[in-house]
Amino acid sequence: THFGFRSVDSSEKAGLVAGVFHSVASRYDLMNDLMSGGIHRVWKRFTIELSGVRRGHRVLDIAGGTGDLAAKFSRIVGETGEVVLADINSSMLEVGREKLTDKGIVGNMRYVQANAECLPFPDNHFDCLTIAFGLRNVTDKDAALRSMHRVLKPGGRCLVLEFSKPTSDVVSKLYDQYSFSVLPRMGQLVAGDSESYRYLAESIRMHPDQETLKGMMDEAGFVNTSYYNMTGGIVALHRGIKA
Numbered sequence: 001t002h003f004g005f006r007s008v009d010s011s012e013k014a015g016l017v018a019g020v021f022h023s024v025a026s027r028y029d030l031m032n033d034l035m036s037g038g039i040h041r042v043w044k045r046f047t048i049e050l051s052g053v054r055r056g057h058r059v060l061d062i063a064g065g066t067g068d069l070a071a072k073f074s075r076i077v078g079e080t081g082e083v084v085l086a087d088i089n090s091s092m093l094e095v096g097r098e099k100l101t102d103k104g105i106v107g108n109m110r111y112v113q114a115n116a117e118c119l120p121f122p123d124n125h126f127d128c129l130t131i132a133f134g135l136r137n138v139t140d141k142d143a144a145l146r147s148m149h150r151v152l153k154p155g156g157r158c159l160v161l162e163f164s165k166p167t168s169d170v171v172s173k174l175y176d177q178y179s180f181s182v183l184p185r186m187g188q189l190v191a192g193d194s195e196s197y198r199y200l201a202e203s204i205r206m207h208p209d210q211e212t213l214k215g216m217m218d219e220a221g222f223v224n225t226s227y228y229n230m231t232g233g234i235v236a237l238h239r240g241i242k243a
């Protein structure tokens, strides 16, 4: 299969990621709620809390997809602030734009199709950056982290919300079973697409663990980097500051 359990080279990976998100865009929100049992809302709320974003801030949500974080930030920063929802995938961006516009979230929102590896924004531009369940899909993660560091203002916060490594063997076993047998079946049932969800499970397993990602953020230039495990380490929120 296209998404079988083998390693793929980087150009191949970019194409696979694009295919997955074009095909799931319209059902993405529904699948997110089903697959996480709604818990992704709690993970995202915690991310907002740790962001320190206030009225008037300029925020960039990278790999923002269907705009869950951007919608919350838009309300917080108000008319004097700005929120940029950036995503590499035009289908995801379009679903996000429609959803937020329908909810009346307009005025301080911008939508930009962009690759996290080479962000099209000036240096020292944003008060806060977020990337939620996005870094895992990026081919060159170090380039993405460097690019993120560049566009952040000194003193600004960078938050990375991502699947990580369960902190106990029990959670780890249950989670493996869930992601490699329940998830693809759910994907098949709800979206008629088990391959995309198999890719999802594989990409989660391959993603760097908590300490590795922290090291990568340090390497990209962030200081005071730390992380918070959530749901037994299934998800971690990393935070770094630009000096």
Ligand code: SAM
Residues within 6 Å of the ligand: 017, 021, 032, 062, 063, 064, 065, 066, 067, 068, 086, 087, 088, 089, 092, 114, 115, 116, 117, 131, 132, 133, 134, 137, 138, 139
């Ligand atoms: N942040 C949203 C959320 O938490 O619900 C969406 C997460 S979704 C799992 C991953 C998103 O990453 C997709 O919308 C995909 O198009 C985007 N993406 C993948 N590779 C990217 C890249 N190199 N640069 C920017 N976005 C990327």
